[in-house]
Amino acid sequence: METTHKNIPYSVLELATVAAGSKPADALENSLKLAQKAEELGYTRFWLAEHHNMVSIASSATSVLISYIAGGTQKIKIGSGGIMLPNHSPLIVAEQFGTLGSLFPGRIDLGLGRAPGTDQVTAHAIRSDRMQSVYKFPEEVSQIQKYFSADNKGAQVRATVAEGVEVPVYMLGSSTDSAHLAAKKGLPYAFASHFAPAQLMDALAIYRSNFQPSEYLQEPYTIACINVIAADTDEEAEKISTSMIRMMFGVLTGQIDYMQAPTEMTDELREVAAHPAFQSMLKYAFVGSKETVKKQTEDFLQSTGVNEIMVVSHVYHHEDRVNSYRIFSEIMQETKQ
Known part of the structure; x- marks a missing residue:
């Protein structure tokens, strides 16, 4: 799909990854520092994930973490990437985000x-009773929207702190099911192509072709997430990426552990990274120097035509991660010229 790439917003998806030898508190502090730097670098939004029972991820109480990050920044948009609604009561979500x-x-x-x-x-x-909520997901999304409506004042059940408050809803997904729902509801659509790339193109096509304008959005709006590890050289980025390879291998094998320090790239790690199961998760993992990542990013933007790109970076050292986001910001600034 042709696109000029101009004025493409770029954003951050943050999992608050816990590195070996550190504590969740350290990861949360680094998340705030990263958000402050992202704000300085021109990133549009900073979204926090929701994960549970994983020693390697501290982003569990998402709404609490959003408050912490928003309180330490000035203008960057802070949000959930996302709230896993079947885990929660729609009323409580509306009250928290209101x-x-x-x-x-x-x-x-x-x-x-x-x-x-x-x-x-x-x-x-x-x-x-989570599975009941999974089946009722479309209705529960509508319920949250109702709680935010100023017209809900006459209802028996109200989220009074949410009524009339401006909090835009984004539909998240990793399959074509979510694309149909986002299109039907006329909501912006964010796809998790950073770990589930297989259905990205089909989902985008379904969303765009079936989009129904709503009071929230008149035209389709798409966000796609990618993995980026950028460094001053390809060799340095490759070494830094060994932490991500080990982390994702743990996810695939059910042996989730703290993020490990980077090592020299070995033949064994290259074999792991080249395995089809690994590639099925990390098709859109852009690793390399500024020039390398820029080419991959521009190809991605041209092929997908997304309105916004979101980046997640699994990097052990905080300084290396900040540098990666700095380089990516420069890439996106240059694509706007």
């Missing part, structure tokens, strides 16, 4: 997904 929207006017996004963000045993521990 409160956030009142505290930080015009800066809060509510991204909603239906995946558990964890394993099935933990999902059951979070909410034993």
